[in-house]
Amino acid sequence: MRKMLTIISTVLRGNAGKNGAEVLSEGARAVVAARTYADFTQQATFDIKKCDVHKLEEGPPLTSTLTREDGLKYYRTMQTMRRMELKADQLYKQKIIRGFCHLYDGQEACAVGIEAGINLTDHLITAYRAHGYTLTRGGTVREIMAELTGRRGGIAKGKGGSMHMYAKNFYGGNGIVGAQVPLGAGVALACKYQEKNELCVCLYGDGAANQGQIFETYNMASLWKLPCIFICENNKYGMGTSVERAAASTDYYKRGDFIPGLRVDGMDVLCVKEATKFAADFCRSGKGPILMELQTYRYHGHSMSDPGVSYRTREEIQEVRSKSDPISMLKDRMLNNNMASVEELKEIDIEVRKEIEDAAQFATTDPEPPLEDLCNHIFYNEPPMDVRGTNPWSKLKSMS
Amino acid sequence: MAALRCFLRSGKNAVAAGLRREIHQTAPASLQVTVRDALNQAMDEELERDDRVFLLGEEVAQYDGAYKVSRGLWKKYGDKRIIDTPITEMGFAGIAVGSAMAGLRPICEFMTFNFSMQAIDQVINSAAKTYYMSAGLQSVPIVFRGPNGASAGVAAQHSQCFAAWYGHCPGLKVVSPWNSEDARGLLKSAIRDDNPVVFLENELMYGVPFELSEEAQSKDFTVPIGKAKIERQGNHITLVSHSRMVGHCLDAAAVLAKEGIECEVINLRTIRPMDIETIEASVIKTNHLVTVEGGWPQFGVGAEICARIMEGPAFNYLDAPAVRVTGVDIPMPYAKILEDHSVPQIKDIMFSVKKTLNV
Numbered sequence: 001m002r003k004m005l006t007i008i009s010t011v012l013r014g015n016a017g018k019n020g021a022e023v024l025s026e027g028a029r030a031v032v033a034a035r036t037y038a039d040f041t042q043q044a045t046f047d048i049k050k051c052d053v054h055k056l057e058e059g060p061p062l063t064s065t066l067t068r069e070d071g072l073k074y075y076r077t078m079q080t081m082r083r084m085e086l087k088a089d090q091l092y093k094q095k096i097i098r099g100f101c102h103l104y105d106g107q108e109a110c111a112v113g114i115e116a117g118i119n120l121t122d123h124l125i126t127a128y129r130a131h132g133y134t135l136t137r138g139g140t141v142r143e144i145m146a147e148l149t150g151r152r153g154g155i156a157k158g159k160g161g162s163m164h165m166y167a168k169n170f171y172g173g174n175g176i177v178g179a180q181v182p183l184g185a186g187v188a189l190a191c192k193y194q195e196k197n198e199l200c201v202c203l204y205g206d207g208a209a210n211q212g213q214i215f216e217t218y219n220m221a222s223l224w225k226l227p228c229i230f231i232c233e234n235n236k237y238g239m240g241t242s243v244e245r246a247a248a249s250t251d252y253y254k255r256g257d258f259i260p261g262l263r264v265d266g267m268d269v270l271c272v273k274e275a276t277k278f279a280a281d282f283c284r285s286g287k288g289p290i291l292m293e294l295q296t297y298r299y300h301g302h303s304m305s306d307p308g309v310s311y312r313t314r315e316e317i318q319e320v321r322s323k324s325d326p327i328s329m330l331k332d333r334m335l336n337n338n339m340a341s342v343e344e345l346k347e348i349d350i351e352v353r354k355e356i357e358d359a360a361q362f363a364t365t366d367p368e369p370p371l372e373d374l375c376n377h378i379f380y381n382e383p384p385m386d387v388r389g390t391n392p393w394s395k396l397k398s399m400s
Numbered sequence: 401m402a403a404l405r406c407f408l409r410s411g412k413n414a415v416a417a418g419l420r421r422e423i424h425q426t427a428p429a430s431l432q433v434t435v436r437d438a439l440n441q442a443m444d445e446e447l448e449r450d451d452r453v454f455l456l457g458e459e460v461a462q463y464d465g466a467y468k469v470s471r472g473l474w475k476k477y478g479d480k481r482i483i484d485t486p487i488t489e490m491g492f493a494g495i496a497v498g499s500a501m502a503g504l505r506p507i508c509e510f511m512t513f514n515f516s517m518q519a520i521d522q523v524i525n526s527a528a529k530t531y532y533m534s535a536g537l538q539s540v541p542i543v544f545r546g547p548n549g550a551s552a553g554v555a556a557q558h559s560q561c562f563a564a565w566y567g568h569c570p571g572l573k574v575v576s577p578w579n580s581e582d583a584r585g586l587l588k589s590a591i592r593d594d595n596p597v598v599f600l601e602n603e604l605m606y607g608v609p610f611e612l613s614e615e616a617q618s619k620d621f622t623v624p625i626g627k628a629k630i631e632r633q634g635n636h637i638t639l640v641s642h643s644r645m646v647g648h649c650l651d652a653a654a655v656l657a658k659e660g661i662e663c664e665v666i667n668l669r670t671i672r673p674m675d676i677e678t679i680e681a682s683v684i685k686t687n688h689l690v691t692v693e694g695g696w697p698q699f700g701v702g703a704e705i706c707a708r709i710m711e712g713p714a715f716n717y718l719d720a721p722a723v724r725v726t727g728v729d730i731p732m733p734y735a736k737i738l739e740d741h742s743v744p745q746i747k748d749i750m751f752s753v754k755k756t757l758n759v
Contacts, residue, residue, distance in 0.1 A: 123502060157535035164533040171501050171538065176525050182491050183526055186498020193454070193480065193504060200502075216491025223486070377532045378570055380539035381594040385673065387570075392711035400536070 043067045044337045048271040054254045054261035054291075060278035064270035068339045071330065074116065074269050075340075076348050078108040078327045081132045083356045084141050085300075088131070088148055092304045096364055097148045100175075101162050104132040106299040109326035110233055111136045113272025114201060118280055123191065125171040125184040126203035128163040129233075129298075133203075137170035141355055145363035153366040157373065178204060178211030181230070185221045188228035188289075199227040199283045201276075207238020209252050218256050218289070225288035229279045230256065232293045233266065239302040240311040253293035266294030267324040297324070372397070429614035436606040438580035439469050442587040443507065445619050447477055450505060453591060456483040456496055457509025457546075466511050467547065467606055493519035493544070497526045500542040500596075507591065510546035513562045513600065520565075527596040528571035543590045545599035548576070549643065549694045550743050552604060556731035561695030563642065566598045567671040567704070573625055574671040576600045578646040580610040582669055585623025593625060600671075602644045628675035630682070634664035637688035637753055640679055640705055642668040645692045645744060652749040661753065671701060676708045683714040689722040690752050694743055697726040720756045725749055 044066060051059040085105040091097045104111070111132035114124075126133050134144050139155050147154030148162055155165050165173040171187060174180035184202025191198040204214065209232050221228045232252040236243055243250045253261035260282070264275040272294060279290045297320045301308025308317070334340045375387040375398040387398045433441075447453050459466045461474035461484040474482040485492040489510065496508035510516040516523065527540045549561035566574045573595055577583040583601070590597040615621060631646060632653055639649040646667045653663035664682050668674065683689050689709060691702035702724030709715060709722050728742045 125498075156533065156537065159535045160533040166534040166537045171498070172530075172534070174526070176521055179494060179521055179526055182494020182522065183498035183501065185491075186495035186500070187502040188498075189495055190499040190502035190504045193499070213488075213490040213494060216486070216488035217495070219486055219488065220491055220495060224483075377534075377536045379573075379595045380531055380536070380541075 039338070040068055040340065041338045044333075044339060046270055046333060048268060048274060049265040051265075051271070051275055052253065052263040054251075054256075054263075055258070056260045056262070059262055060264075060271075060274040064274045066270060066333075066339075068334075070116070071334050071339055072344075072348070074112050075327070075330055075334070075345065076352065077112050077136065078269065078330065079349060079352045080141060080355065081105075081108045081111065081135055082327060083352050084135070084144065084359070085131060087356050087360050088145070089300065089304065091145075091149065091360065091363070097162075097304075098150070099161060100128065101148065101304040102129040102302065103300040103304070104129050104298070106320070106326075107233060107235060107266070107296045108132060109269040109272055109329075110231075110266050110294050110296050113266075113269040114231065114276050116269070116273040117276025118199070118201060120169065121196075122198050122280070123169045123171070123184075123187045123200040124203070125174065125180045125187060125200065127177065127180055127205060127208060128173065128175055129205070130163065130165055130173040133170065134165040134167060134173065137167045139165060139167045139170075141359040142362050145359045146366050149363040149366075150368060151363060151366035152369045152373075153362060158369040159373070159377065178208040178213050180204065181208070181211070181214045182217045184230075185217045185226055185228050185289075188221065188226040189224065191227050192225075197284060199229060199280060201229045201231060203231045203233060205238060206232060206234040206236065206243050206250075206252060207241070207246065209234075209255060210247055218259055218291075221289040222256075222259055225286065227283040227286075228289040229276070229283055230259070230289060230291040232291070233296055234293050235296050235298045237298075237302070237311060240306065242311065251293075253291055256289075256291040259289050259291050261291040261293065263293045263295065266296030267320075267326050267329065269326055269330055376400075431612050431617060432609040433580045433584075433612045433617075434607055434609045435577075435580050435583045435601075436467070436469055438584040438610075438612065439587055439601065439606075440471055440473070442584045442591075443470065444473060444476070446588055446591040447473065447481060449619075450591075452503065452505045453507065454481040454483065454504060455507045455509065456485055456492060458485055458487055458511050460484060460509050465509075467603060469601075469606065470509070489515050489519040490522060493522040494526060496542055496544075497522050497540060497596075500527070500540045501530070501538055505541050505591065507543045507545060510544060512551075512558055512603075513546050513548040514558050514560055516544065516546070516562065523566070523572070523596070523598065524569055528569050530571075531595070532571055539594055540596050541594045543587075543593075543597045543599055545587070545590075545601060547603040547606075548600035549602055550604075550727070550732060550739075553734060553736065553739065554732075555734045559732035561600075561693070561727065562598075563600055563671050563693070563695055564700045564704075566600075567674075567701065568699075569672075571596065572672060573597045574600065575625055575669065576642040576671050577669065578605070578643055578667050579608075580612050581616045582623060582629075582667070584612070584616060585621055586625065586669065589622040589625050592622065597625070600643065605644055605647075608647075623669065626670050626673045626675060628669055628678040629667045630664060630678065631667045632663065632665040634662035634686065636662050636686055637690060637757060638664045638666060638679065638682040638686045639690050639692060639749070639753070640666045640668060640682075640702075641692040642671060642701065643694065645694055648744060648746055648749060649692050652746045652753065655746065656750060656753060661757065661759070663753065668701075674704070674708070676705070676712065679705060679709065680712055680714040683709060683722075684717045687717050687719040688756050689714075689718065690725060690749070690756055691722070692725040692744055692749055694727050696729055697724060698729065700724070700726055702726055720758065723752055723756055725752050
């Protein structure tokens with residue numbers, strides 16, 4: 001059956017290719033689609049790693065049920081995220097992206113798994129490694145890439161850059177290590193105050209985990225029972241410093257002390273999803289904050305100016321890629337359980353690649369913001385005012 | 401007793417005490433209100449007007465405020481809206497900013513602005529810059545308030561003036577009230593403003609009563625941010641000041657008037673955005689300028705005023721260089737005699753006026 005399909009699709013592809021690009025013709029697609037309904041498993045239950053717990057009677061479930069539809073969605077999103085980050089790498093090396101660029105590839109299961117465990121009406125804030133979250137929170141690849149290249153079509157009109165992207169219920173993108181944690185607890189305070197049963201997911205890294213303001217935040221969030229899920233994305237390195245060299249205790253899920261904690265396999269999107277659902281239920285029940293440590297890994301260095309191999313070996317990176325890649329893990333699960341076909345996933349890859357190409361094209365051709373925009377957005381809801389330019393005769397206009 | 405305290409407080413002693421006794425006979429509608437009470441009433445009214453407004457800070461609730469500015473508010477509004485925080489400025493300032501991002505309208509009290517240094521990253525990087533960085537997607541309607549500048553006998557770490565530091569940053573509004581009308585009107589404006597406002601009070605002014613007109617007592621009375629007020633008209637020289645020093649300028653002006661020198665005293669009210677136009681118009685009229693502030697000279701409020709006057713139309717009308725009267729360029733000492741000589745006194749203002757006028 002599979003061989004027949006391949007033959008048919010090869011023949012049909014020969015007729016239909018546009019610009020030599022690999023496009024599955026209508027015919028082949030119809031043949032593949034016909035297979036979808038009848039043959040695939042619609043839902044399967046998978047074993048997931050047990051989470052270590054701190055000050056909790058029990059943790060998240062040890063299995064996770066995945067529907068075919070969700071699986072394909074997670075796959076597509078993770079693949080989009082991966083390709084988007086790799087494209088950003090390319091554009092940075094071509095000097096089309098400047099300044100800071102902290103890439104998320106390797107950590108996709110965290111962003112996608114978390115979003116799967118909460119609602120879009122919940123709130124989320126993270127640090128500077130934020131492109132993945134901007135995507136899961138509703139930003140488009142086009143807007144994200146155009147922001148990286150500093151164009152007017154960027155999600156922040158080109159004025160924020162890599163570290164300052166915002167969307168509804170997504171508070172960035174924050175450049176100061178650790179500062180986002182009290183902000184997130186403040187968002188949670190607003191959630192509790194406004195009584196809308198919403199919560200705030202508040203992310204930080206293993207490097208930030210030693211910041212004093214985070215402990216100040218743990219204290220207040222716990223005292224006031226704020227609906228806040230603190231999540232430490234432990235990718236084992238704070239810039240070039242390994243966790244062993246930075247933290248007296250690397251049990252980040254216990255560092256909240258009086259706050260219950262979970263240590264989660266951050267490379268497994270289903271594990272992250274179940275843990276997030278568990279944590280969200282905990283918060284919404286009014287019990288106060290909870291802490292999750294996601295054990296994850298970044299393939300790139302800390303940022304584009306860090307090759308990432310002076311403090312870790314290439315072998316280590318390669319090992320994670322081959323044994324624990326989040327996208328491969330999901331792909332294998334789905335294929336081995338007949339939840340999708342190789343062709344189907346390949347087609348998603350092709351669509352994703354095209355989306356990224358289009359976005360990159362937009363991001364490189366969209367014009368930079370107009371100079372008139374220079375002084376805008378100083379104040380909200382304010383009549384136009386003058387801003388001093390570089391010299392006393394330069395009076396620039398600022399609009400709200 | 402209150403009159404005696406008033407007598408010791410400021411140079412306006414005799415005048416204020418006199419007014420006090422007369423008030424019930426002459427203008428029944430206006431009231432003597434201390435700066436503290438004006439701030440208290442402003443917060444009370446704004447808390448009532450808008451459910452999203454709340455106050456957080458150290459000792460603001462059950463203690464009624466370290467300086468009693470929030471007296472009675474916790475009793476009236478409860479735990480949800482008047483929140484006592486632990487002594488963790490960076491944490492609670494960040495929480496306040498986050499809550500503003502998510503739809504609330506916090507008033508974040510720093511027990512003094514000296515402690516705001518621990519939280520200054522949240523004020524500048526999280527509050528002030530966010531609307532710009534997000535190109536208008538994320539606004540931050542927050543007020544940071546508390547006593548600023550020199551007090552009495554609290555020594556170096558508790559006496560710094562932060563007007564220049566906060567006034568330096570785009571994205572912030574910085575306000576420095578002097579009297580009760582300023583305090584009341586500007587605080588209401590600050591709370592209603594959709595942007596981060598740094599509200600610099602003065603501990604030594606809290607207990608000073610001023611007359612509040614009937615209009616100023618109304619629930620919707622606001623003083624616009626960004627507009628200076630001419631407290632006293634004059635022709636010979638312009639004195640520009642903010643906060644407590646405005647009172648000193650008026651006292652100096654009263655003494656100088658006896659010598660035939662008429663000073664125009666401008667109360668800045670707002671540090672940023674600064675109302676340079678009012679100062680320019682005054683300098684064009686008087687041809688002489690002296691700025692007066694409690695803070696240190698280098699890179700201070702006066703330095704900014706002088707630079708702007710140089711760069712603007714008023715320069716051509718100056719008959720003498722513009723001059724700054726400031727706090728002495730030292731950390732604040734403790735001993736009373738030293739402390740008294742660390743901040744501008746009325747005689748320093750008078751001396752500078754006469755030097756500028758060459759009399």
